[in-house]
Amino acid sequence: MALVYGYIFIIGAVIGSFLNVVIYRLPNEQSVIKPRSYCPFCETTLTWKQLIPVLSYIWQRGKCASCQAQISIRYPLIEVFTGIIFIIIFMITGFSWLTIIYWVLAACFIAIFIIDIEHMIIPDEINLFIFIIGIGTSLLGLTIPIIQALIGSLLGGGILWFLAVASRGGMGGGDIKFAFAIGLFTGWQQMMLLLFIASLIGCVYGLYQIVRYGYQKGKPIPFGPFLVIAAMLVLLWGNTFISYYFSLF
Numbered sequence: 001m002a003l004v005y006g007y008i009f010i011i012g013a014v015i016g017s018f019l020n021v022v023i024y025r026l027p028n029e030q031s032v033i034k035p036r037s038y039c040p041f042c043e044t045t046l047t048w049k050q051l052i053p054v055l056s057y058i059w060q061r062g063k064c065a066s067c068q069a070q071i072s073i074r075y076p077l078i079e080v081f082t083g084i085i086f087i088i089i090f091m092i093t094g095f096s097w098l099t100i101i102y103w104v105l106a107a108c109f110i111a112i113f114i115i116d117i118e119h120m121i122i123p124d125e126i127n128l129f130i131f132i133i134g135i136g137t138s139l140l141g142l143t144i145p146i147i148q149a150l151i152g153s154l155l156g157g158g159i160l161w162f163l164a165v166a167s168r169g170g171m172g173g174g175d176i177k178f179a180f181a182i183g184l185f186t187g188w189q190q191m192m193l194l195l196f197i198a199s200l201i202g203c204v205y206g207l208y209q210i211v212r213y214g215y216q217k218g219k220p221i222p223f224g225p226f227l228v229i230a231a232m233l234v235l236l237w238g239n240t241f242i243s244y245y246f247s248l249f
């Protein structure tokens with residue numbers, strides 16, 4: 001079993017390496033496929049050895065092999081983190097289609113998390129990708145039935161859209177589209193739980209900011225990171241939580 005976990009970690013780290021490219025290029029409207037990975041400082045194309053996740057960072061001591069520019073620790077951290085998340089997902093879902101689907105979603109979540117913090121946007125490309133996978137996997141019978149999927153989508157997207165209108169732009173368009181997309185995987189019950197958890201994390205974070213820096217009026221806080229954390233928690237443990245909750249009555 002240790003060997004299986006090892007392989008899964010490698011798959012995750014390789015995907016994490018691709019996520020680094022997505023996170024860097026997508027907000028700049030660059031292709032995520034071409035050209036091949038290059039150093040952002042000297043623009044030298046990386047060799048296959050320099051593309052090996054985590055290890056290349058270690059043996060180059062965190063520097064570009066050509067221009068010696070410092071490479072951010074963020075790159076190997078995202079690779080390691082993706083590997084760990086992939087293992088956690090596998091531990092819960094085992095050998096099933098759901099594992100692959102959740103790996104794909106987790107990868108999207110990680111990209112959204114970083115991009116939203118850095119650029120205050122959730123790229124349409126990622127939301128559309130999640131939406132298409134959601135419709136496709138539901139129709140193939142791999143996730144929840146399509147009616148439940150559409151109800152979850154309309155409910156989540158509808159609530160955030162309503163909040164956006166009511167708060168006059170306090171909620172971003174990317175957040176609304178994300179809720180429409182991820183609702184296809186959650187259905188309505190898990191969607192309610194997702195929005196509740198995301199708001200809860202948002203409140204805790206907001207309070208922390210106020211205690212630490214004082215109240216700053218109109219300072220925007222990206223909501224996407226809270227949404228993706230909540231989505232991952234709900235997809236992995238939501239049903240356990242919901243059935244426990246209803247067993248109390």
Ligand SMILES: [Zn+2]
Binds near residue numbers: 040041
């Ligand atoms: Zn360089």
